[in-house]
Amino acid sequence: MTADTVAAAPSGRLTPRQRRRVSLGGQYALFVVIVAVVAVTADWPTLQQNFADPAKARDLFPEILTIGLRNTALYTLVGFGIGLVVGLVVALMRLSSAAPYRWFAIAYIEVFRGLPLLLIFIFVGVGVPFAFPGATIPGGVVGQAGVALGVAAAAYVAEIIRAGIEAVPKGQMEAARSLGMPYFRAMRTIILPQAFRIIIPPMTNQIVLLCKDSSLVLFLGIALEYRDLTKFGRDLAGQLGNSTPIVVAGVCYLLITIPLSLLARWLEARQRKERR
Amino acid sequence: MTGGAIEIEGLHKAFGANEVLRGIDLRVEPGEVVCVIGPSGSGKSTLLRCVNLLEEPSAGTVRVVGTEITDPDVDIDAARRRIGMVFQSFNLFPHLTALGNVTVAQRKVLKRGKAEAERVARENLERVGLADKIGSYPAQLSGGQQQRVAIARALAMGPEVMLFDEPTSALDPELVGDVLGVMRKLALDGMTMLVVTHEMSFAREVADRVVFMDGGVVVEQGPPSQVIVEPRHERTRVFLSRVLNPAAAGFGDAGLDEAGPSGSGPSGPTAGKTAGE
């Protein structure tokens, strides 16, 4: 009886369920039409030649892996290493009971979250040599890219670590201190191991971001053997007059980032289960 | 006046404008078992936490086995090694096994070797009746077992005094006995103990002295036969009648006004009734 009144009340003939069905059917129909139009009108042979030419793709190997992928992975790892160390220090400063440390940490986080990463790359590549003539960042391009990626990532890493530390119940620190552990010893042995478990999923996402952002080494002006995936793809696209290298470079990124994203999601799901 | 295991003089503690401890004087002799009772919010936990400086007192002195904890120059980490603390919520380290929980501070703080730390850990886990749970993680243990691991963890540091803050309040009733049993044994072994508890039968049977606190002061203290059985003060009587007979609380009790927001017992229903008066 109630079902009748509800269904009949507002808009004449269709029940809510029928309306949902019609709407869903409409969406599918639209999708099919778009796919059909694209399939008919697109010039497949030309598209394939321009974007996915198997012969040209084959020529990219193995250099796109031994140079491009290798360097992308290298910049990502060095950047993450620096970001992790700096981020941990900033996070601990953020949680310090001494106010000046907290202010510094807050300023650091806000500054580096607010600046475009490209500007930081340009500063490292161009600004540092101007500002400190004769000074160089150790490690050449790897060092420069690592520093640019690392100092920026540190701002995000610091916030992730802080959230992780704050998620560890207060009683853990109290129990450790009441056993006579000094603050930093308790942090290292009791709090951080627990915090890192909480931190791992968001940290994995941070590595994905770093991997993509490492493409900005393009703006450091680098020698051939330091080319990352993006610059490698761009250079070869120019040389060959064909977009296939860019597509292959893109696929190479996905080979790193998609497994990492899946890993992060799996870790998150596992953690949610453990919590319960 | 020296030689006491714990000597508290003129202890004040305020959180902002909230004066929680308002001049506490309390002395615990070596080997003595002192139980602290009192309504919720009366400052029992704060008192205990001031004894190992988890809270910084606003005024007054605390001495533990001769060391003045409240001295600004004191090596607090060294002092805390002589004070074992057991929390209401156990606070075991969840990423370590029972053995790891009991060895970690021995290794990192006392710098004991692995073999010795494990030997001491096994001894103490055996002492609390958990020799067979050495490899279990806290999540795999019942509340009562976790609390007993926490006691072993504190004992492994060789403390000279032990502080217990409502060690059985978070436990299911059928697990309370195991933990109290361990504490009773510890008392018989001559450990100096300062225990905040709502377990009146434990206090009556084990305590050398019972201290009733209310509103941040010690209202009365003495042997359990006096404080629990024949309290002198009206506030003590009101509190005890609520704890000992929760169902009757709130009916015809005098002096509710100064008794604090609620009478907290292991059984919750008292709170709502008394607050409503």
Ligand SMILES: Nc1ncnc2c1ncn2[C@@H]1O[C@H](COP(=O)(O)OP(=O)(O)OP(=O)(O)O)[C@@H](O)[C@H]1O
């Ligand atoms: N860290 C803190 N910051 C601010 N106020 C606090 C803090 N710790 C305790 N208090 C306040 O101090 C008062 C006494 O708290 P305390 O925990 O010592 O009481 P208690 O006697 O242990 O009570 P219960 O039986 O409920 O454990 C309460 O009013 C509480 O709100």
Ligand SMILES: [Mg+2]
């Ligand atoms: Mg308390």
